Amino acid sequence: MNTYVAMLRGINVSGQKIIKMDRLKSIFESMQLQEVTTYIQSGNVIFGTTESDKVVLRDRIESTLKEALGYDVPVVIRSNDELDEVIKLNPFAVAELPEGEKVYVTFLASQPTAEAVAHFESYSNNVDDFRVLNREVYILSRKGYGKSLFSNNFVEKKLKVTATTRNWETVNKLADLSRR
Structure with a gap:
């Protein structure tokens, strides 16, 4: 299992693109990502997955977020290493x-x-x-x-x-x- 951090751009900044972290966590869990944890309100999600291609993973997360939230949320992903x-x-x-x-x-x-x-x-x-x-x-x-x-x-x-x-x-x- 690979561990990644997804950092969402522009979430909960100046009253824009408001999303509660429990909802964000459930969206990530709906993608079958494992051990999902959020950190503070600025859109940081730590998770595990067997997927190793970060581009595929980012595209999947961005697509799922757009479908769930109704707006684009750019995502930057880094591994723990x-x-x-x-x-x-x-x-x-x-x-x-x-x-x-x-x-x-x-x-x-x-x-x-x-x-x-x-x-x-x-x-x-x-x-x-x-x-x-x-x-x-x-x-x-x-x-x-x-x-x-x-x-x-x-x-x-x-x-x-x-x-x-x-x-x-x-x-x-x-x-x-x-x-x-």
Whole structure:
């Protein structure tokens, strides 16, 4: 059995696309996924399956969610091993950050092109820092994510890929839950 984390984009944000986690859990269980667990209200689902093709799995989840909810919900999937790698590759020393600075990870649905990454890197500034590594963008937010240029929408637009963002604490919790 493979363990995955599905991170749903745009769920329960600013009163939009509201879904209770018990309903979300039941939708995932209806797909015959195993050991389904949700974490916080932002659309994180940990589950087990024998399916190993993440594209097939993502397409199936997105299709089922659209049928059940009546609207599109983009989904980004990572395995528990991939989440462990995301944590290992974090370029920012979280324990040494001054108070008020936080790390966020934007998970990309696919690898951005080299040209898109080069263009994105041209937005470097003195307020926030970031690194694009593989299918993740690590963001060091110095003045609050709500004030950061590197919002999820900005990252998606500039890198031209679907994305969803989680704070560092959530990334670590999802990794812990996926190791069960």
